[in-house]
Amino acid sequence: MHYLLAESGVDRIKHAINVICEPAPFFVLSCVALGVFLIGYRFWTKPVVAAIFGGGAVLFYALSALDPNFFLIIAKPDNVPISMMMLLVGFFTWLAFRQAAINDARLEKGEPLLEAGADDKVLVWPDLVYTEFIALILCTAFLIVWAIYLRAPLEQPADPSVAPNPAKAPWYFLGLQELLVYFDPWIAGVLLPGLIILGLVALPYIDKNPRGNGYYTFKERWFVITTYMFGWVVLWVVLIVFGTFLRGPNWIFFGPYEFWDAHKLAALLNIQFRDIVWIQALGRGLPGHWLVREAPGLAFIGFWFTGLPFLLAWTVMRKVYRQIGFIRYVIAVQLLLWMFLVPLKMAFRWTINLQYFVAITEFFFNI
Amino acid sequence: MIKWIREGQVWNSIFRHGIPRDRRTRAMAVLSNVFLHLHPVAVRKSGIRLSFTWCMGGLTFFLFLVEIVTGVLLMFYYRPVVEYAYNDIQAMRSGVVSMGLLREIHRWAAHAMIIAIWLHMLRVFLTGSYKPPREFNWTVGVILLVLTMLLSFTGYLLPWDQLAMWAITVGSNMARATPLAGHEGPGAAFLAIDGVPLIHAGSDARFQLLAGTFVGPNALLRFYVLHCVFIPVVVTVLIAVHFWRIRKDGGISGPL
Numbered sequence: 128m129h130y131l132l133a134e135s136g137v138d139r140i141k142h143a144i145n146v147i148c149e150p151a152p153f154f155v156l157s158c159v160a161l162g163v164f165l166i167g168y169r170f171w172t173k174p175v176v177a178a179i180f181g182g183g184a185v186l187f188y189a190l191s192a193l194d195p196n197f198f199l200i201i202a203k204p205d206n207v208p209i210s211m212m213m214l215l216v217g218f219f220t221w222l223a224f225r226q227a228a229i230n231d232a233r234l235e236k237g238e239p240l241l242e243a244g245a246d247d248k249v250l251v252w253p254d255l256v257y258t259e260f261i262a263l264i265l266c267t268a269f270l271i272v273w274a275i276y277l278r279a280p281l282e283q284p285a286d287p288s289v290a291p292n293p294a295k296a297p298w299y300f301l302g303l304q305e306l307l308v309y310f311d312p313w314i315a316g317v318l319l320p321g322l323i324i325l326g327l328v329a330l331p332y333i334d335k336n337p338r339g340n341g342y343y344t345f346k347e348r349w350f351v352i353t354t355y356m357f358g359w360v361v362l363w364v365v366l367i368v369f370g371t372f373l374r375g376p377n378w379i380f381f382g383p384y385e386f387w388d389a390h391k392l393a394a395l396l397n398i399q400f401r402d403i404v405w406i407q408a409l410g411r412g413l414p415g416h417w418l419v420r421e422a423p424g425l426a427f428i429g430f431w432f433t434g435l436p437f438l439l440a441w442t443v444m445r446k447v448y449r450q451i452g453f454i455r456y457v458i459a460v461q462l463l464l465w466m467f468l469v470p471l472k473m474a475f476r477w478t479i480n481l482q483y484f485v486a487i488t489e490f491f492f493n494i
Numbered sequence: 495m496i497k498w499i500r501e502g503q504v505w506n507s508i509f510r511h512g513i514p515r516d517r518r519t520r521a522m523a524v525l526s527n528v529f530l531h532l533h534p535v536a537v538r539k540s541g542i543r544l545s546f547t548w549c550m551g552g553l554t555f556f557l558f559l560v561e562i563v564t565g566v567l568l569m570f571y572y573r574p575v576v577e578y579a580y581n582d583i584q585a586m587r588s589g590v591v592s593m594g595l596l597r598e599i600h601r602w603a604a605h606a607m608i609i610a611i612w613l614h615m616l617r618v619f620l621t622g623s624y625k626p627p628r629e630f631n632w633t634v635g636v637i638l639l640v641l642t643m644l645l646s647f648t649g650y651l652l653p654w655d656q657l658a659m660w661a662i663t664v665g666s667n668m669a670r671a672t673p674l675a676g677h678e679g680p681g682a683a684f685l686a687i688d689g690v691p692l693i694h695a696g697s698d699a700r701f702q703l704l705a706g707t708f709v710g711p712n713a714l715l716r717f718y719v720l721h722c723v724f725i726p727v728v729v730t731v732l733i734a735v736h737f738w739r740i741r742k743d744g745g746i747s748g749p750l
Contacts, residue, residue, distance in 0.1 A: 205657070208605035212612075219613055222545060223620045242546060242748050248536040252514050252523045255533060255542050262549045263556050270560065270606065274598035281587060284580045285659035287708060294660040297650050299608050299643055304664065313679050316668025327636045331629035339622040341747040343546075348622060355619055359612075491671070492680035 141194065145382025148373055150308075151477040154470070157365045158357070164224075165353055168345055169232070172225040181217060194384045200372050204280040209298055209371055216364055220356075226343035234344070242342040292376045292389060301370030302363050308378065309472045311493045319465070323358075326462040333459045335451045350447075358466055397482035400424040417487050424485035428494055431468065436460045532737055534745055541746035546621070550614035554642075555733065557607035561645075564600040565722065568593075572652070574718035576711045579654035604646045611642050623747035631739040634732055641729050648721035651714060662717070663709050669700035676700060 147153065164171050171177065188210070191197045201210055230240050249255075296304050306315035338347040345352055373380055375387035404423040405413050414420045439460060440448040448456045475481035485494040499505050500513075511522035521535045540546060571593060572582045586593045615635065618624055624632035651662045670676040674685065675698060682693040695707050705712035740746070 205605075208602075208609060211606075212609045215609060215613060216616075219548060219616060222548070223617065226545065227620070240749055242540045244538070244540055247539040249539045249542070250517065250520050250524075250536050251533040252520045252530070254539075255537055256524075256530065258542065258544065258549070259552055262553060266553055266556060266606075267560075270599050270603055271595075273602045274595050277598070277602070278587070278594075279598045279601040280655075280657055281583060281653055282656040285576075285654045285656055285709075287659070287710075289656070291656055291660050294664050296664040297647060297661050298605075299646065300665060303668075312668050312671030313673055313676070317672045317676075317679070324636060324640055327639075328633050331624040331626070331632050334625065337625070340625040340750055341621060341623060342749045343621055352620065359616065487680075490680050490683055491678050 141382075141384040145385055148382050149380055150369070150473075153369060153373070154361070154365070154473060157361050158470075161356060161360055165345070165349075165356065168224045169228040172221055172228050174225075177221050177225070181221065184217065185214070191383060196386050197383045200383075200387075204277055205298060206371055207277060209368060212364070213368065216360070220360070223343055224345060227345040230342055230344050231346040234346070240342050293374060293378055295370070295374075298367060298371055301374075302366035305366045305370035305374065306469065309469070309476055311491070313491065314494065319469075322462060322465050326466075329458055329462065333451065333455050335455065354463070354466075362466070362469060395480065397476075397480045399482055399486045400427065400484045401486065403479070403481075417489055421485050421487055424483070424494070428484055432461065432464055435464060532741075534741065537746060538748050541748050547746065548613060548617050550610050550617055554607055554610040554614055557603045557610060558642075558729070558733070560603045561600060561607065562726065564596045564603070565726075567596055568600060569722060574652065574715050576654065576714060579652065579714060583653045583655075604649060607642060608646055611639050615639060618747075621747060628739075628743045628747065631736060631743055634736045634739065638729060638732050638736060641725055641732070645721060645725050645729065648717040648725065651709070651717045652721065654714060659709050662713070666700055666703050666709065666713075669703050670695070670698055672699040 147156065171180070192201060200206060226241055230242075233240060295301060303315055303320060306319065309315070310319070334348075334351050336348055336351065338344070372383060375381040375385075376389040376391070377393075379391055379393045381387055381391070401413060401420055401424055405411060405420070418425075436457065440456060444456075444460070447459075451459065472481075472484075475484075483493045485492065487493065510526050512519045514520040514523040524530045524533055524535050568586070571586055573579060583597065586597050588594075618632065618635070647662075647665060651658045670678045672679045674681045675693065676682060677691075677694050677698040677700075679693075679698075682698070683691065685692040695701065701707060703713075703716075704710070705716045
């Protein structure tokens with residue numbers, strides 16, 4: 128119906144943004160933005176440039192809030208922390224990379240770091256104690272104001288017979304819930320969170336780079352920092368934002384300025400890797416036994432987790448392999464491959480509607 | 495009058511040093527106070543620069559203390575029983591003003607704590623402060639991060655409203671897909687004796703978490719105990735280790 132009405136310029140812009148925010152462009156653009164930021168970090172973190180872009184982003188967000196549909200979502204009490212998180216993540220990323228840019232420039236010129244001066248000591252009382260005291264008071268004041276102006280949510284009493292649509296986990300787990308679009312619960316909800324914890328714990332034991340210990344730098348640790356920022360900003364923060372703001376009823380995508388219509392349909396015809404191989408490529412039926420049937424998928428996954436590490440150690444990661452040794456390399460590369468299986472699967476879903484590489488539904492073993 | 499108090503026996507029994515005006519008394523102020531004694535007497539000047547530390551670890555700890563204080567007060571007015579839980583929260587909101595405010599602060603501080611601990615981790619990562627000799631303390635920090643999120647997750651259920659119940663339903667449903675230990679997890683079907691499955695809806699990981707096959711009264715009690723006693727105690731112990739290790743590993747990090 129609304130297509131019959133004349134569209135204003137604002138409507139057209141909103142429509143374009145709605146389209147850009149669809150899963151594939153949203154994720155790809157996030158990756159590109161991170162890449163562009165990291166490559167040109169010395170330029171982007173200049174105070175003027177950062178102020179223009181940061182201010183522009185805040186302004187855009189504020190203007191977007193004028194849209195009733197967008198406001199409805201971001202103004203949900205439990206979604207307010209997410210807006211705060213985006214602001215804080217942006218600010219602190221800038222702060223860290225600004226100092227990294229300064230330090231890297233100084234290192235190149237052989238000048239002392241921002242953090243230099245190991246013997247330059249001050250007394251904890253008053254210098255540190257006062258800083259802590261002020262931080263504590265500001266934090267308390269902030270919490271009280273927050274609590275006065277925004278009531279914590281309390282919906283209808285719990286009722287097991289009435290499921291809300293969409294039913295969402297607490298916001299900090301929504302990145303994982305978003306992954307349920309691409310993976311079965313045993314991967315998205317159990318394995319990947321486990322691997323994230325394991326990977327974080329393993330990080331200091333894998334990263335043998337002695338440089339960049341105790342000061343901000345990007346140049347000296349670019350690989351580790353890029354990996355971490357990809358995992359943390361894109362795979363964690365961006366997916367939380369996506370899962371909260373852009374997933375509506377039935378976990379279907381809704382653009383930021385779109386009304387959450389529970390009757391919206393998303394036509395999806397997902398196919399299995401085995402169908403592509405056996406039916407489409409070889410032109411025959413599916414083999415009876417699951418092991419034969421899933422052989423192509425298993426071969427691919429097998430190559431991904433066992434063949435690729437050899438290939439990488441032999442080619443692009445040769446230097447890394449030599450630096451950190453066999454055991455560290457195996458652990459690091461497995462963690463990395465699990466991490467990059469996520470965007471790989473996403474890409475296959477967006478391009479050929481792939482549901483599973485391996486679909487042994489008999490044992491709930493689907494990858 | 496002030497002078498009389500300061501020179502009296504009571505004052506001097508509490509504060510065993512003069513007003514912190516010179517180096518010696520300032521050092522004493524830190525050393526002779528059990529709480530301030532978490533700190534060393536002197537720290538590197540660049541280490542406590544706000545743009546370096548962001549104060550996020552400290553704020554996470556402070557928010558944890560806020561949660562304990564407000565949480566204990568809330569416990570006076572809340573009963574973890576399906577019949578009462580929702581009404582108790584409702585009463586807090588509509589009844590005594592300060593109680594309502596306590597609940598809001600408790601919830602918002604929980605969200606803030608999660609953001610603060612993420613940013614603390616980001617800072618520690620980007621300054622390379624997890625590198626030797628601080629590897630183990632980073633590990634402790636990762637566990638604290640997980641526990642912080644579990645604290646928030648278990649607390650999410652307690653208001654016993656629709657938001658709470660279904661968020662926990664979605665979250666805990668993941669457990670039934672645990673490999674081997676969940677009844678819809680890969681490999682669980684192999685764990686059977688004479689065709690009788692060991693792992694089923696009434697025995698799997700999700701059942702252990704919820705003490706039932708759905709989010710019901712047992713889950714509420716279980717989450718309440720986890721939220722108010724078990725996890726906070728573990729977190730407290732680990733925070734002690736975390737802080738102690740900061741000192742033992744050379745204080746706030748800086749260039750070697």
